[in-house]
Amino acid sequence: MTSILTNVAAMSALQTLRTIGNDMETTQGRVSTGLRVGVAADNAAYWSIATTMRSDNLALSAVQDALGLGASKVDTAYAAMESAIDVVKEIKAKLVTATEEGVDKVKVQEEIDQLQEQLKSIAESASFSGENWVAGGVDTVTTAADVTVVSGFVRDSNNNVSVKTTTYNLNATVPAAAGEDEASLLFGADTDGVIDYEDSGTSGILGTTADNWGLVDFGDDPANPAAAATTVSGMSIYTLDISELENDGMAEALKLVDAGLQAMTSAGAKLGSISTRIELQEDFVNKLSDSISKGIGRLVDADMNEESTRLKALQTQQQLGIQSLSIANSSAEGVLSLFR
Structure with a gap:
């Protein structure tokens, strides 16, 4: 049945195009940030572990600075003792x-x-x-x-x-x-x-x-x-x-x-x-x-080779989806020829 009120083919093509758009948005976010897990919504467990370990790594950075200060104190004392x-x-x-x-x-x-x-x-x-x-x-x-x-x-x-x-x-x-x-x-x-x-x-x-x-x-x-x-x-x-x-x-x-x-x-x-x-x-x-x-x-970084390949594929799918939607919309125009 052909209907001018409900274009099922166009609705299907539009839904596919929306899905492709969402996937493209996710992939573009990974490409731009370099992260596969950037927020808790991406993977709550990995995001939690990564956040904790980043804080520990920051603390280790402070330890490195403190070790440098401590080494300077010890080296100064050792130099003085050696001179004495x-x-x-x-x-x-x-x-x-x-x-x-x-x-x-x-x-x-x-x-x-x-x-x-x-x-x-x-x-x-x-x-x-x-x-x-x-x-x-x-x-x-x-x-x-x-x-x-x-x-x-x-x-x-x-x-x-x-x-x-x-x-x-x-x-x-x-x-x-x-x-x-x-x-x-x-x-x-x-x-x-x-x-x-x-x-x-x-x-x-x-x-x-x-x-x-x-x-x-x-x-x-x-x-x-x-x-x-x-x-x-x-x-x-x-x-x-x-x-x-x-x-x-x-x-x-x-x-x-x-x-x-x-x-x-x-x-x-x-x-x-x-x-x-x-x-x-x-x-x-x-x-x-x-x-x-x-x-x-390993937990949160994106594989840029994989993401760039996926982005290219999604761009191709998006172009095909647009063409499919255009074809679905133009199919209703055939009905006009019946009224001529």
């Missing part, structure tokens, strides 16, 4: 020179004085972003303190998130108190955070006196400091003065400096290990971030 070790080595060499007969100890002490001032300069200058890991802190003369650097961002199997840190102990006590790490500070600080160079005699590796190192031999009367068999009692590496030392005193001074070198070497080794840990973590975080990005891409 070199200076103390020079002091040790000067002591060996001063033990020779006929050497003017006063002249040698003048050189040592300059090296001691260099140690102070190194300690004061080793600050990055307001933190000094080789001198200072708050009340580190009496109490060790921990400083941390961000090392990771973790989401566990229960979907709980946490930030992981690496800890470094700032300890100015020599020898270390029970249960605490070995001394790591060249100089400690008082309760106001002011670096204590010599007042307490127990301030860090360079500020601790020979007595507190346990290097002073009090002979038969431990209660009487005046009976000490060494003249370095009350002296630290920073305050060491060999001008009037005799043979026994020079031997004790050498022991004091060598003990300081061992402690500084230990502290430098810890800083070096943390620096290596941070470098490894930076490399891991970079790889982890790339892996997460790849995973997100």
Whole structure:
């Protein structure tokens, strides 16, 4: 039956054309955004996973920045410790020179004085972003303190998130108190955070006196400091003065400096290990971030080869649909010839 009121062929062609138009709109959206799943309506599960992982990846980016900051702090402290070790080595060499007969100890002490001032300069200058890991802190003369650097961002199997840190102990006590790490500070600080160079005699590796190192031999009367068999009692590496030392005193001074070198070497080794840990973590975080990005891409990214092929096919279908609709509409015009 032919009807001029209801053109079934045209309605069918129009419906097909609408479907093709919707498909084209979807495909064009994928081509323009590069995403197969751009909104929750496309695939709620994949969209939810991708959104969560993108937020985690952003957090990892912040971790990368924090690792860079932490690496700078550690590298600054390590460079300072390494420089201080070199200076103390020079002091040790000067002591060996001063033990020779006929050497003017006063002249040698003048050189040592300059090296001691260099140690102070190194300690004061080793600050990055307001933190000094080789001198200072708050009340580190009496109490060790921990400083941390961000090392990771973790989401566990229960979907709980946490930030992981690496800890470094700032300890100015020599020898270390029970249960605490070995001394790591060249100089400690008082309760106001002011670096204590010599007042307490127990301030860090360079500020601790020979007595507190346990290097002073009090002979038969431990209660009487005046009976000490060494003249370095009350002296630290920073305050060491060999001008009037005799043979026994020079031997004790050498022991004091060598003990300081061992402690500084230990502290430098810890800083070096943390620096290596941070470098490894930076490399891991970079790889982890790339892996997460790849995973997100597999879930939501559009295959551009496939989408471009589909778009071309839909464009062809659309042209054919338009022609079909045109033919369906023109078929009714044949009815007019019956009335002529």
